[in-house]
Structures are given as C-alpha cells and as structure tokens.
Amino acid sequence: MNPVVESQGTGQQGHQHNNVAAPTVVPRIDILETKDEVQLLVDLPAVEPAGVQLEVHEGELQLIAIPANTDRPEAKSLLHEVKQVQYKRHLKLADSLDHEKVWAEQALGVLRIHLPKKAEIQKRKIEVRQA
C-alpha cells in the first residue's frame, strides 16, 4: 500500500494556478521508504526555513512554502523570468505512519520530510543464537 497519496494540489509539477498576488505552484517531490520511515524530498528554492508551513491535520500532510521576495524596487529590471510564487501540496498519510513524530530538515533548497513508521509496524530483525 502506498504510504503517501495525493489529496489536494494534484496536477503536473510546476503547474501554476492563476492568482494575481502569487501563483500557486505544486512542488516536485520524491518519496522513498526505508525500514523505519518514509521520506519526502521537496524542491523549494529560495525558501527560508521560516517560510515553510508544515502541518499534519486529520491524517493529511499540508505543506505551504513562500520563497523570499527578491524584488529590488531600487533597481531596473532587465529580465524577469523567475516569478514570485507560493508552493502548496497536500498529501494523505497512511495510518501506518506515526503522525505525531513527523519532522523536517532543509538543505540546498530541498526540504526533506521524515515520516517515521509506527513502532509496531517497523520490522524487527530477530537475532538467532547458537544453541
């Protein structure tokens, strides 16, 4: 069973929903699973840790991220291809994940979200001793 499935914000990655203030972009993610946890890797360029809002509510992971505004009103714009956006993605979490122990870290503009499995779900390696 897939430990994480889309609940909102579906669509092509990088797809922008029109909004006059700041278009919403669905960030690209990778999902990997280890013995003890599921990890989400999310591209969030130009986002400071303070700009990340990450919540788990009723089994749903809600991510909203606002990149730092780098408008330079004192300067003349010669080229403007990088637009001011906000990132948003909602994911439904499996019951096998411990929703109370979710944590995240950020490096190089990539957010890594750790979703630990519930203790009873984690496989235990049974040591076999010589009789």
Add this chain to the structure above:
Amino acid sequence: MRRISWNLLPVSPLQSFFSADLEQVFDQLVQGLKSPDPNPGQSLRLNVWESGQTVIVEGDLPGVDPENLSIEVGPDGLLEINAKSEAQPLPEGATWVRRERKSRDWNRSLQLPFRVDPSKVEATLKNGRLVVTITKQAENGPRRIPVSHA
C-alpha cells in the same frame, strides 16, 4: 572564454517564452540582451537587475551543490551558467515510492548589453537560489588632452 557563433544558434528561449507583444516591449527595454542557450540541458530561468554600475543575476537551482555549479563571465559581458543537480542516492535498503525530481542539468548563456569587469564578479548560492553580482566596466569617456606651449 568560449565564444558562440550567433549564426548557428537556435531560437532564443526568450523569444518563445514571451508573447509577441511582450517580446517587442522587452526587446526595446533590454536592447541586445540575448539568450543563445546553445546547450541541450534545461534552460535556467533568470531575473536580471541593473542598479548603477552593478548588475544582479538571479536563478533557482534546487538541490545543486556549489561544487556542481560553474559560472563564467567574459569582459564582453557574456555570462555562462552550468549546473547539475545530482540524483539523490538511496539509503541502504531503501526503495523509491515515487520519483518526480530527477537528476537535472541547467544551462544558460546570457549576453549582457555592456562590458563587465570579470575580476569583480561574486556569486552566492543560498537555499537553492543563485545570486551573481557583476560590476560593469568603467566607461572610457572622452579624455581631455593637455596642450603645452611649443
């Protein structure tokens, strides 16, 4: 520094990115700011700002380590940026459930419409956003020639 023959270049991404009207307005504004982008990798989107003698170039490079980033600037104002975002290695015993982020190359060549001082270029990469600060080369204005009595 490597030069690129304009005759062999494909259509500029700038030309396809903007609508015809916007493109026309833009061409008038930037006057010669062209983006040849001859490399097959993904074109890096950029913002370019001018403030006095300083030009600031910004772009988003999520997952790029500074060691995998190359920036070259020539005195003629040709800026080349090449970056690679390495594929995330899997921890031992882990499996991929979904892959949307893949190993990516970004390339961009940008002809700035003025000469620059290559010794006064600085770059920072913070939270996946690249900021390149370039200083224009001081103009060689008319020089007053002193005339001495014979």
